[in-house]
Amino acid sequence: MFKGSIVALITPMDEKGQICRTSLKKLINYHVVNKTQAIVSVGTTGESATLSQEEHIHVVMLTLELSDERIPIIAGTGANATTEAISLTKRFEKSGISGCLTVTPYYNRPTQEGLYQHFKAISEHTELPQILYNVPSRTGCDLLPETVARLSQLKNIIGIKEATGDLSRINKIKELVQNDFLLISGDDATALDFMQLGGQGVISVTANIAAKEMRKMCSYALKGDFISARSVNKRLMLLHEALFIEPNPIPIKWLAKKIGLIKHDTLRLPMTPILDSTCFKLEKAIQYANLKTL
Known part of the structure; x- marks a missing residue:
């Protein structure tokens, strides 16, 4: 469940900025039909930064409900306060969530020791599988x-979901961990190269609208058929790149x-509506x- 094409799911909202159950159900059904390997609910692409903790929990649990055990759900549970991350993680114990x-x-901007102690504390408070997420361009720190x-x-x-886009990281990490430790790309544009170097999949923004294509690409790569994967x-490469012309998730929504x-492609401030020039690209x-189109 933690390999192949995993979608970093958007959080659909109505015109008033409230969670849209109808659109969320349609999104989940789309990924079930197209055999996406798993859904990440309320990660960066799911606008975790602008949801209250109550909304955050609601969206994850609603995603669980609407998926009806047809696809594994991974909950975004990160926070910049360790106690908050622990509280959020514990909330999903025995909920049916497949991991965090x-x-x-x-x-x-914690030190490396601070990062170690942060994740260690979370680990000690849960039985749920934990996937680390490293995205220095957004967080201001590098794991x-x-x-x-x-x-x-x-x-x-x-x-770990490694989203630096630095392919040299793969070998550096692989040399230091056991073979069963998962390396998952967090960068669509370099995901295939990442997998060819030994990664097991991608947590993808592109998969939100190209689920079948991303699943096929990852499936080929995991079988070692990199000619078909490429x-x-x-x-998809123009799409991988265009989705980040403006901050995620503005373009993908x-x-x-x-x-x-x-x-609706409703966003919450400080995210603002997409520019016409971006729409053209x-x-x-x-x-x-x-x-x-559907």
Whole structure:
């Protein structure tokens, strides 16, 4: 369940900014039909930064309910306060959640020892599998390979979503961890290269609107058929890149609405509506990828 194409699911909202159950159900059904390996609920792409903790829990539990055990659900449970991350993680114990994705504490800029103690404390308070999440461009801190190796020794820390885009990280981490420690890309544009170097999958933004294509690309890569995987990925590359012209999830929400997966592309401040110039580039990318509207 933690390999292949895993979608970093958007959180659909109505025109008033409230969670849209109808669109969320449609999104989940789309991923079930297209055999996405798992859903990450309320990660960065799911706008965890602008949801209250009550809303955060509600969206994860609603995603669980609507998935009806048809696809594994991974909950985003990171926070920049260790006690808050522990509280959020414990809330999902025995809920049916398959695991947690826990981002490094943002803004605080902790030392490597601080990062180790943070994740160790979370690990000690739960039986749920934990996937570390390293995305320095957003958090202001970098979880280094040596610290990942220390954390990999803890009982329920099973892998890392590595979103630096630095492919040299893969070998550095692989040299320091056991073979069963999962390496998952957090960067769509380099995900295939990441997998060819030994990664097991990607937690993908692109998969929100190209679920079938991302699943096929990952499936080929896991089988070692990188010629077929690159053929699929070539069509998606403009899309991988265009989705980050503006901060995620502004572009992906606009595209999800355009192809009919959600009713509204509502965002919460400080996220603002997409620029016309970005829409033009996204339309070119989606045409090149040959994705169909629903």
